[in-house]
Amino acid sequence: MVHLSASSLLLAAGILPNLALGAGLNDAAVSIGQVYFGSATDNPELSDSTYVKQLSNTADFGQITPGNSQKWDATEPSRNVFTYSGGDTVAKLAQSNGQKLRCHNLVWHSQLPSWVTSGNFNNATLISIMKNHITNLVQHYKGQCYAWDVVNEALNEDGTYRQSVWYNTIGPAYLPIAFATAASVDPDVKLYYNDYNIEYSGAKAAGARRIVELVQSYGAKIDGVGLQAHFIVGSTPSKADQKTTMAGYTAYGVEVAITELDIRMTLPSTNALLTQQATDYSNTVSACVETKKCVGVTIWDWTDKYSWVPNTFPGQGAACPWDSNYQKKPAYNAILSALNAGSSSGGGSTTTTTTTTTAAVTTTTSASGSGPTGGSGVAQQWGQCGGSGWTGPTTCVSGTTCKYSNPWYSQCL
Numbered sequence: 365m366v367h368l369s370a371s372s373l374l375l376a377a378g379i380l381p382n383l384a385l386g387a388g389l390n391d392a393a394v395s396i397g398q399v400y401f402g403s404a405t406d407n408p409e410l411s412d413s414t415y416v417k418q419l420s421n422t423a424d425f426g427q428i429t430p431g432n433s434q435k436w437d438a439t440e441p442s443r444n445v446f447t448y449s450g451g452d453t454v455a456k457l458a459q460s461n462g463q464k465l466r467c468h469n470l471v472w473h474s475q476l477p478s479w480v481t482s483g484n485f486n487n488a489t490l491i492s493i494m495k496n497h498i499t500n501l502v503q504h505y506k507g508q509c510y511a512w513d514v515v516n517e518a519l520n521e522d523g524t525y526r527q528s529v530w531y532n533t534i535g536p537a538y539l540p541i542a543f544a545t546a547a548s549v550d551p552d553v554k555l556y557y558n559d560y561n562i563e564y565s566g567a568k569a570a571g572a573r574r575i576v577e578l579v580q581s582y583g584a585k586i587d588g589v590g591l592q593a594h595f596i597v598g599s600t601p602s603k604a605d606q607k608t609t610m611a612g613y614t615a616y617g618v619e620v621a622i623t624e625l626d627i628r629m630t631l632p633s634t635n636a637l638l639t640q641q642a643t644d645y646s647n648t649v650s651a652c653v654e655t656k657k658c659v660g661v662t663i664w665d666w667t668d669k670y671s672w673v674p675n676t677f678p679g680q681g682a683a684c685p686w687d688s689n690y691q692k693k694p695a696y697n698a699i700l701s702a703l704n705a706g707s708s709s710g711g712g713s714t715t716t717t718t719t720t721t722t723a724a725v726t727t728t729t730s731a732s733g734s735g736p737t738g739g740s741g742v743a744q745q746w747g748q749c750g751g752s753g754w755t756g757p758t759t760c761v762s763g764t765t766c767k768y769s770n771p772w773y774s775q776c777l
C-alpha cells in the first residue's frame with residue numbers, strides 16, 4: 365500500500381505548483397537522494413562553446429565522465445610513459461563547474477596500445493605492467509574521482525571470462541589484483557566493475573555477480589557495479605527486470621550506477637520512435653530511482669551531435685536526450701519526470717528486494733582459499749603452485765599443469 369502525503373495528492377491533481385521538484389536532471393536526482401545525474405564528454409567537443417555551456421549546467425549535470433581520454437591508449441601510449449593532458453582537461457572542467465568526475469577506465473581489452481597486446485609478456489611481467497598503470501593513474505587523479513571503472517567488460521555474453529590479454533596471461537586473478545592495487549593507492553575512491561548487457565537477468569549478469577564475489581573473496585575492495593545501458597529503442601529490458609538485476613548486485617553490499625546510458629534507433633528518427641525512446645529512458649531511470657543503492661545515472665553524452673553511436677553502429681543514431689541542434693527530445697522530459705517521481709515514492713531510498721539468485725553466483729573459479737579440488741583436475745587457490753602458502757599438492761593432478769602461477773593465484777588446468 366502506498367501512502368501519499370496531502371501535498372503529493374494536491375500535486376498529482378495539479379492543484380499545487382511543483383516548486384519542490386528539480387527543474388533540471390541533476391537537481392531532480394539530488395533532491396531525491398541520488399548522488400548525481402551526469403553525462404560523458406570527450407575532448408574534441410570541448411572546443412564547442414555552446415556544447416560546453418550546457419555540459420557545465422549543473423542543474424542538469426552534476427557529474428561528467430571522459431569518454432576516451434583516461435583510457436590506456438591515451439594515458440600510457442608507450443611503456444611507462446604517461447600522458448594525462450586530455451584527462452586533465454576534463455577533470456579541470458569538472459572541478460571548475462563543481463561537478464563530480466567518474467574516471468574511466470583502468471583495465472580493458474579495448475583501446476590498448478599494441479605494446480601491451482603484442483608484447484607477449486609473461487604472467488609476472490604483465491601483472492607488474494597492469495599494477496604500474498593502475499598505480500600511476502589512480503595516484504595522478506587521487507582526490508579528483510568519485511569512482512574509477514577499475515575493470516571494464518571482462519565478460520562474454522554467456523558469463524564466461526572474455527579472452528583478453530589480461531585473462532589469457534594472468535587468469536581470473538587479474539580482476540582482484542586490479543581492484544586491490546587501486547585500493548592500495550586511493551582507499552577513498554569508489555571502485556567499480558563496469559559492463560554492458562548486465563542490466564537484465566541472465567548468464568552475463570550472473571557472471572558480473574561472480575566477479576563481485578571473486579574480488580570480495582580475495583579480500584579486495586569493490587564498491588560498485590556499473591551498468592552501461594547502451595540500449596536499442598523498443599528493445600530495452602523491463603523496469604522490473606532491471607530492478608531485480610540491480611538488487612542482485614546490491615545484495616553483495618555494493619552500490620550500482622547506470623554509467624553509459626544511451627538508447628539508439630535505426631535512422632531516420634520518427635515521432636513514434638522518439639515517443640518509444642522516451643518511455644525506454646523513463647524505465648531505466650525509474651529502475652535506478654527505485655533502487656536504494658543506485659547512486660546515479662550517466663548518459664553517454666547528452667547531444668546526438670557528439671554521440672559515439674553513428675560511428676560504431678552504422679545506420680543508427682539519435683540516441684541522446686538532446687538532438688544534434690541541442691533541442692530537448694521527449695526523452696528529456698521523460699527522464700525529468702522519472703526522477704521527480706522519486707520524490708513521492710521516497711526516491712533513492714525505496715526498499716530493495718533482496719530475493720536474489722545467489723545460487724547463480726556459484727563458480728568453478730572462486731578462490732576461497734579452501735584448496736584444490738583434486739580429482740576433478742582443477743586446483744585453485746590464492747598462492748603459487750608449490751610455493752609458500754600453497755597448501756595444495758605441489759604438482760597438479762595427472763593431465764593438468766599449473767597455470768597462472770603467481771604469488772596471488774594459481775590453477776591446475
Ligand SMILES: O[C@@H]1[C@@H](O)[C@H](O[C@@H]2CO[C@@H](O[C@@H]3CO[C@@H](O)[C@H](O)[C@H]3O)[C@H](O)[C@H]2O)OC[C@H]1O
Pocket residue numbers: 406431432516560592594624672
Ligand atoms: O577511432 C576511435 C574511436 O573508435 C573511439 O571511439 C570510442 C570508443 O569507445 C566509446 O566508449 C565506450 C562505449 O561503450 C563501452 O563499451 C565503453 O565502456 C566505453 O568506453 C567512446 O564513446 C568512443 O568515442 O574513440 C577514439 C578514436 O580514436
